[in-house]
Amino acid sequence: MTEPRAPAGVIILGMIALVPAAAMDGRLIWSDEFEGPAGAAPDPAKWVFDLGGGGWGNNELETYTDSRANSYLDGDGHLVIQALQPAPGKFTSARLKTEGKFSFAYGRVEARIRIPFGQGIWPAFWMLGDDVQSKGWPSCGEIDIMENIGREPDTVHGTVHGPGYSGDHSVGRPFQAGSPRFADDYHVYAVEWAPQRIDFLVDGKSYYAITPALLPAGSKWVYDHPFFIILNVAVGGAWPHDPDNASVFPQKMLVDYVRVYQRQAVP
Numbered sequence: 001m002t003e004p005r006a007p008a009g010v011i012i013l014g015m016i017a018l019v020p021a022a023a024m025d026g027r028l029i030w031s032d033e034f035e036g037p038a039g040a041a042p043d044p045a046k047w048v049f050d051l052g053g054g055g056w057g058n059n060e061l062e063t064y065t066d067s068r069a070n071s072y073l074d075g076d077g078h079l080v081i082q083a084l085q086p087a088p089g090k091f092t093s094a095r096l097k098t099e100g101k102f103s104f105a106y107g108r109v110e111a112r113i114r115i116p117f118g119q120g121i122w123p124a125f126w127m128l129g130d131d132v133q134s135k136g137w138p139s140c141g142e143i144d145i146m147e148n149i150g151r152e153p154d155t156v157h158g159t160v161h162g163p164g165y166s167g168d169h170s171v172g173r174p175f176q177a178g179s180p181r182f183a184d185d186y187h188v189y190a191v192e193w194a195p196q197r198i199d200f201l202v203d204g205k206s207y208y209a210i211t212p213a214l215l216p217a218g219s220k221w222v223y224d225h226p227f228f229i230i231l232n233v234a235v236g237g238a239w240p241h242d243p244d245n246a247s248v249f250p251q252k253m254l255v256d257y258v259r260v261y262q263r264q265a266v267p
Contacts, residue, residue, distance in 0.1 A: 001058075001122075001124040001230065001232065028260070030259070031257060032046050032047075032079075032257065033077060033256075033257050034073055034077055034078055034079040034256070034257065035077055036075070037075055038072075039068060039073070040073045041068065041072065041073075042071055042096055045101065046098060046102065047098060047101065048096070048097055048100060048101065049065075049071075049096060049097075050097060050232075051064055051065065051066060055237075056237075058238055058239065059236065059237050059238045060234045060235060060236050061120075061235045061236035061237070062083060062093040062233075062235040063091070063092050064093055064094055064232070065092050065093075065094060066094070067092070067094075069092070070082050070092055070093055070094040074254070077256065078254045079231070079254070079255040080252050080254055080255075081096070081123075081233045081252070081253045081255070082233075082250050082251070082252045082253075083116065083121065083233045083249060083251045084249055084250050085249040085250075091236070091249075094233070095231070095234075096231045096232065097128075097228055097229065098228045098229045099132075099228045100228075102228065103130040103227055104226055104262065105193075105226045106194060106262065107261050108191070108193070108261045108262075109127070109145065109191060109193070109229065109258070109260045109261075110188055110190035110191075110258070110259055111125050111146075111189055111256075112186050112187070112255070112256035113125060113146070113186065113187065113254065114183065114185065114186045114253070114254040114256075115146075115156075115182050116252055116253050117150060117153055117181060118247045118251055119150045119246060120150055120235055120242050120243030121149075121233065121235065121240070121243070121247070122147070122149055122150070122235065122237060122239070122240045123146075123148050123232070123233045123253045124144065124230070124231070124232055124233075125145045125146040125147075125229075126143060126146075126147070126229075126230050127145065127227040127228060127230065128140055128142050128228060128230065129141040129142070129222065130227060130228050137161075137166075138161045138163055138165075138166035139162070139222065141161070141222035141225075141227065142159075142160065142161040143159075143160055143198060143223065144172065145189050145191050145200070146158070146189035149239060150240055150247070151240065154176055154177050154178060154182065155174050155175065155177070156174070156177075156182060157172055157173070157174045157175070158172050158173060158191070158200030158207070158208055159172030159173075160172060160198065162220060162221070162223075163220050164216055164218065164219040164220070165216050169216075171214060171215060171216075172200075172210070173200070173207065173208040175202055175207045186254070186256060187202055188203050189201070190202075190204075192206075195224060196211055196212060197210070198210045198211075229258060229260075231255060231258070233251065233253050
């Protein structure tokens with residue numbers, strides 16, 4: 001969820017066979033099912049907020065808040081992250097993270113999400129290395145499990161950023177679902193993360209795997225330590241570009257659950 005990036009190959013459903021993901025023989029170590037009364041705040045034992053504006057390194061337009069106008073439980077088991085336009089040219093939204101609450105290394109992390117849509121809308125489900133405060137970005141590493149930009153309604157992106165391969169030099173691949181837009185239904189976005197491999201999945205099917213051998217020559221693999229989880233909806237920016245006259249607000253990202261599994265230890 002950083003600088004814009006040039007797309008790699010595109011996987012198109014119906015044109016090639018997708019690779020089934022290997023079964024994750026693991027135990028659930030962390031989850032949020034977003035159960036709670038309508039209008040309640042996200043669980044403060046699990047989530048904290050990034051706050052403010054300033055573009056976030058991407059020329060984004062939104063200001064992130066901790067207001068219930070921008071993030072709340074809907075009472076039906078979903079987290080809602082809502083982007084609003086309170087005045088012409090002004091936008092608010094929310095960015096939630098587990099930094100300081102939960103981080104992990106290796107396993108499967110997944111979320112069932114119905115993304116928003118529209119020009120200039122940029123939903124994301126992603127992770128940062130928990131040493132970001134000491135090492136900075138991109139040395140901490142970033143794993144973008146799912147990103148979508150509004151002008152690509154049928155495409156999501158799985159990407160990694162690290163030292164020497166960040167921003168528009170990041171390493172990843174888009175996944176194209178075909179004619180239906182992703183915003184029309186819930187989908188499960190996931191990565192399965194091992195010491196030397198990260199697999200990106202949509203609805204249980206692996207469409208891309210990144211290994212150290214696929215990084216630019218001389219680049220460092222920085223996915224060997226704990227990462228924390230982030231959910232947000234950005235508005236505008238260098239990659240999605242700004243909303244236009246056809247963009248409609250509010251826009252809502254609905255998250256049914258986030259779950260993290262780790263493999264059982266071998267006796």
